[in-house]
Amino acid sequence: MSGSRLPRLVGLLSLLLAACALPFVLSNFRLFQFSQVYIYAIAILGLNMLTGYNGQFSLGHGAFYAIGAYVSAIMMDRWNIAYGWTLPVAGVLCLVVGFLFGLPALRLEGLYLALATFSLALAVPQILKYFEHWTGGSQGIVLSKPNAPFGLKLNPDQWLYFVTFAVLVLLFWLGANLLKGRIGRAIVAIRDNHIAAEAMGINTALYKSLVFGVSAAYTGVAGALSASVIAYVAPDSFNVFLSVTLLIGSVIGGLASISGAVFGALFIQFVPNWAQDISKAAPWAIFGVFLIGFMYLMPFGIAGGIRLLWIRATRSRVPQEGRSAVPTQAHTTT
């Protein structure tokens, strides 16, 4: 086991070091884009926990992202609270809201949960506009980017890059511990066969609601970070398209995967830009082609694709997979 651990650890450390070096190499705009990537990655990891590991379909995670963003914005704008404190507040608030949402969601399976969350996502911009007094209505709330503390020689974009990166590393580390341990196994067991899980003594209702809460918390923190990075929140930024984008990132990256969240975030941040470069006239058509192409090549996401390649490279050849009429269960694992 230590044989495969060491190269992985070295690889991870090199990535971390490279990431820390970027602010001194890239332009502010690029740093802004990468900060967005980290933010999306956190949000997508939250979604992965719920949909990938626990099997509860959510088409509405944009709502938690919005809650996090607005909580942070209101705290900073109205009460002059430092952005750093808004993160845990957003996280805890979304944890509670997510948990509360998870309770009635227990009754809904697959398609029906997707419909419920989809409806939630559709309603978000309207709700935000309705509570004008708090949210600033359609105009939104304009914020300012924080400066680096302790007089560090970093501009706001560089500083925010480090902040988002630090939060990413922390939350991913926490998430990995959660998902690879007993709790993670229980969560996956519930996804694969919740009746058997229940029979084994796992309190499925409690776990499912908790996963909803934690998942919402992650996405809420991501939203809160985005308020600082973009320095602006407005209702129309949090429409159903955001929820769908997060789900796309999740599936493309690899649903039941931690690294997948980063791959997915890279996809949703950069592929639309590439699509624009390829075709000014119909950029979304190009995006759609990318989306479909990725699903053809890697139906289990990028992380799944990498894993398959790794398995093929390290094991002996086995007869080609054919299609059988007898249904076999296809599931993803980290």
Added chain:
Amino acid sequence: MDIFIQQVVSGLATGGIYASLALALVMIYQATDVVNFAQGELAMFATYICWTLIHAGLQYWAAFVSTLAIAFVGGVVIERVVIRPVENAPILSIVMVTLGLLVICNSIAGWMWTYVQKPFPSPFPENPFKFGNIVFGAHDLGEIQVTLLVLLCIYLFFRFTPLGLAMRAAAHNPVSSRLVGIRVGWMLALGWGLAAVFGAVAGMMVAPVLTLEPNLMGGVQIYAFAAATLGGFTSPGGAVLGGFIVGVVENLVGTYVGFIGTELKFTVALAMIIVVLLVKPTGLFGTTVVKRV
């Protein structure tokens, strides 16, 4: 009372459109467990094709029927070419492909025909019909007739033809269907073809009202989701009935409840979805699928 009847009929007309699109969604869902998010956009695309045919000189009904044929072939081709490569992939991956189709359709339509709104002709007379004090729009009545005719044809097809039976079997039990020699893949393709036809009907009926533009079907699709949720995603008949109910309720609420303006346009649909999911998720006529563990 007169206004009530007028609004009900008007609601039935829009309901017919929701019913057609909802039927398309449910047909594919029943056979594959996949919600085709691109259904509305495909319908919009078909409507543009009809527009093009009419502007090339074709008479309305000739263009209408030709569009249905083109939509059918298009649906079959899309299933065989675009969906088939991922048919064994996880459900969400297939959903992603339909999302890809959605944006591709929308984007290409905008590129080919621009985002400028285009008027779309209605085959029905301009003058409304009067029954005493009650006024009915000719387009509304015509819409209801067309929708009912299409639905009737489909019902007869599924109930009484061998091919319809084979399609029902393939949707219901693909493994046993293979064992009696049914080519399930092609049945699925036919299902997509028919779904595209329903979508096209919905698109061509709603375009005169909303004017033709690439985002024509966005709102309609949400109402179709509400209809399918209400009627039951596992019940084609339920989806149709759900469509009519949603149409009528939407109209009545719009008429009688003051503060629902265009901003809260989807509120009725969303409220219905949430209520149904809280009370009986499988809808009025849906059944919970009992799976062996």
Added chain:
Amino acid sequence: MSALLDVQALEAFYGRTKALHGVSFSMARGGITTILGANGAGKTTTLRAISRMVRTTGTLRFEGEALERKATEDVVQLGIAHAPEGRGTFVHLTVEENLRLGAWGRRERGSLKDDFERVFGYFPVLRERRRQAAGTLSGGEQQMLAVARALMLRPRLLLLDEPSLGLAPLVVREIFRILRTINQTGVSILLVEQNAALALDLADHVFLLETGRVVMEGPSDVLRRDDAIRRAYLGY
């Protein structure tokens, strides 16, 4: 006269798991052959291999024609009808619709009236229930429906997977009696059964499978009389 069905070195896979390890046998035209064995021996898998429902290596020939590259639907068109494990009833469709579907794979088009009469002759209860949803039939009736549906194909080979499963002894005996009659009209039968006694009674030839391999084969009356074999493999 060549064998009706010839299987050589058949291996079958579920994903990466091998379920059959080189099964070989042949079946004569017009006979009844039974495959016996404990749970998990690979009996159902053998039938599925013939119906092309699992990935296989090895050769499979039906009336001289190779089956390896064919899909399930093609195999049906060749005249092989498979009544699967669990019956595979179309539960939401009526009995009549189920039967109609059975004839779908038939090469010869034409009226189904005679076929309906024939199967109703074998199983009168199905005529009574023809307009009922198939899911409302009892276990025994659904088994009859499964056999009837297979017969609608006018098959040359009938594959039956555990027809006795979950049925009362009287019902099973009735079904087996009818199977014998069907065989006499020229339909060859390949029967998978756990109920060895009944199967040995019906069949002329027997194969015994154990963890994916053929461990014994021979005429049924020989195996029936060998005490040691009976006790070791057939449990009685």
